[in-house]
Amino acid sequence: MQSNTEIILDLPAHFNQLELLRNYICNLIQAAPLNLDADRVNGLVYNTQLAFNEIATNVIEHAYADWPNRDDARMNVKMAILQPPLRLEIELLDTGKSFEYNPMREPAFDEVPDRGYGLFLAQHLLEKIEYTPSPIANRWQLVKHLT
């Protein structure tokens, strides 16, 4: 396993960081040694941004929901382009409340739900989502193949 590019971030767990994180994802994917047309690259960028955005939102919204001082709530994010196969791996650590992750969760589309699309989208758009709850730091590991 070889890492071509790696970014490590320690950020406030706040929605105003999401755009920055989306930009890092875009830059990493566009700098990867891809042999794909522009539309495909744009699709990979969008889907990865969306999937990660949903997981980070989940952390900000739920893991830190009852956090006594929101200014102390942090997210540690590590993003790396790895190969083979060419992929983006993202690790997200939080020290908030652990979450009961149900990988089979799917919105009840017939009822036109107004919530619950986030994890469904992340599951569909990534090759791998792994969640490891821990009293020290909860860990999300996300993998997106860049092919």
Next chain:
Amino acid sequence: MNLNIQEHTLRIVVLSPVGAIDPLTAPTLRENLTRLLDDGVTGLIIDLSQVSFMDSAGMSVLVTALKRARAAGGNVKLVWPKSDAAKRILTLTKFDQVFALTNTADEALASWKTGK
């Protein structure tokens, strides 16, 4: 002569968000839609053609507005986003089966007039 005249005015509001709709920005869209619905507007067109990114926070806002508008006898129509990736997300989440989607706001307005 008795002359009864009735005038019916259909009020349709077009909202055109620009940029990303995420948990930071979705509340602004939600507040505007809520204000319009509270004011009795039940014909809403949300033009997503200039939206560069939309996550589930934005989708939640759209569905909430749709349910309120339809409960009041109205509707919410969407204009497709430009990017193919964003279009695929609306299809994946079956928004294309729930919302009326058009390519432009003018098309959405025209479809309202013709009742389609």
